[in-house]
Amino acid sequence: MSYRIQSGDTLSKLAQRYNTSVSALMKANPQVKDANKIFTGKMLNIPGSRDEFVGSTGGGSRPGSTPGAAGPQGPVNAGPGTRGPGGSPFDIAQSHLGKNAGSLKLEQSGVGADMEDWVPNNVNCANFVSACLEQAGQISNAQHNNSVMGLQANLDKDPNFKRVSLADARPGDVVSMKTPGGQHVVMFAGMKDGKPQFIGSNNVNPDGSQRISLSSMNYPIMSIHQYRG
Structure with a gap:
């Protein structure tokens, strides 16, 4: 999904909120060069932690x-x-x-x-x-x-x-x-x-x-x- 960055957001907070990881967020958003620098108003791809079907x-x-x-x-x-x-x-x-x-x-x-x-x-x-x-x-x-x-x-x-x-x-x-x-x-x-x-x-x-x-x-x-x- 896509997410618009809000004031106070960090990759670690977003990773916790969406049950994913900072590394997955970085991989999904190659435009982000520094995990400690994201900018309010920009869009992020949120990959999630996994799909739900498990056989x-x-x-x-x-x-x-x-x-x-x-x-x-x-x-x-x-x-x-x-x-x-x-x-x-x-x-x-x-x-x-x-x-x-x-x-x-x-x-x-x-x-x-x-x-x-x-x-x-x-x-x-x-x-x-x-x-x-x-x-x-x-x-x-x-x-x-x-x-x-x-x-x-x-x-x-x-x-x-x-x-x-x-x-x-x-x-x-x-x-x-x-x-x-x-x-x-x-x-x-x-x-x-x-x-x-x-x-x-x-x-x-x-x-x-x-x-x-x-x-x-x-x-x-x-x-x-x-x-x-």
């Missing part, structure tokens, strides 16, 4: 999470997905199953090129979904957002997207979820054994970093955005 392969799971599948497997009864001028965001995401977010960001084309490199490797959920939507031609680069709430707000403003219910969801729809410590965003991937499946960048690696995986999740859903362009 069983990540050293335990948070309440409400379900183990994430990392392999290149597809859901049952996916049905037709949404498509943009560049294709299906679900198909684009599925082509990267099993890749670590950190290595995907280094790719020079496609989704990797549209992901922003400064985002820490444990908070790439919105970065990845935004990049898939960009590649599908459903959003512009200016609509890319690395925070869940920021991406949700951008899609709410876009007349090509409409909020739908889970019953009407199609593969590639953007699903924003409320988690115990914040938010998480993935894409709907169809149904399997009566349970909705989701694909996205999830904290399933042993070190807490993210990998593109597909799984069921039972966090409360805040919104589902479907492309109608």
Whole structure:
């Protein structure tokens, strides 16, 4: 997310407030050369400490999470997905199953090129979904957002997207979820054994970093955005 610096703010205070670190703030804001010098009125990128989904392969799971599948497997009864001028965001995401977010960001084309490199490797959920939507031609680069709430707000403003219910969801729809410590965003991937499946960048690696995986999740859903362009 973006934050406008207020009088009295310091990087250490902001790191504590947003559950991140000074080093992560410095990495997210290369324009800041001295951690002890920030200026009122300037904007900062706030990366957060981590995204909220944790699968069983990540050293335990948070309440409400379900183990994430990392392999290149597809859901049952996916049905037709949404498509943009560049294709299906679900198909684009599925082509990267099993890749670590950190290595995907280094790719020079496609989704990797549209992901922003400064985002820490444990908070790439919105970065990845935004990049898939960009590649599908459903959003512009200016609509890319690395925070869940920021991406949700951008899609709410876009007349090509409409909020739908889970019953009407199609593969590639953007699903924003409320988690115990914040938010998480993935894409709907169809149904399997009566349970909705989701694909996205999830904290399933042993070190807490993210990998593109597909799984069921039972966090409360805040919104589902479907492309109608």
